[in-house]
Amino acid sequence: NAGVTQTPKFRVLKTGQSMTLLCAQDMNHEYMYWYRQDPGMGLRLIHYSVGEGTTAKGEVPDGYNVSRLKKQNFLLGLESAAPSQTSVYFCASRWRTREAVYEQYFGPGTRLTVT
């Protein structure tokens, strides 16, 4: 099992450009999450999905869109990149039905720089 994978690993964008980050998991997890990590801020939730075709906003959703067309994939889009979106992005997933288990499995991250 590959677990949670993220594509690409690194990317440099110019202000105003768009891009899509891909997250894929092979663990049949129902729930998927996108976080960003900034120095001194920990990880902050951008958007999440509780199942195929459903998405919801997290703590810092502005400037991002997401889609979950297939259970195993969760896409994060930046329509018009801004320097404030320079960050490391992590995708995570977990089971829905495991009682009292809230552990999320994380991907390796995507380092995005917006100039």
Place this chain on the structure above:
Amino acid sequence: DQQVKQNSPSLSVQEGRISILNCDYTNSMFDYFLWYKKYPAEGPTFLISISSIKDKNEDGRFTVFLNKSAKHLSLHIVPSQPGDSAVYFCAATSSGGTSYGKLTFGQGTILTVHP
């Protein structure tokens, strides 16, 4: 409004000694807590967790203590090893139905274990 706080940005300990990492939370709805470990250029990996119905959970060298009245938890690593050097994140969630297991993270503590 930082609902989960790790007030020590860094901690340095000698190999073989105890490492104690602290975490405070403010949201009374949080009833499940997790610790994640993160190496550079990798995603966070789950370390240990505790439910609010317990005050201690142990797994090998790692023990998490929860003081609900003080809204405080701590991670003890005994004995500390150089391979434990990493960033440690405290995270919290609510078991409530609309929480969907969303994690709120602290800012992280950089642990350095010297040989």
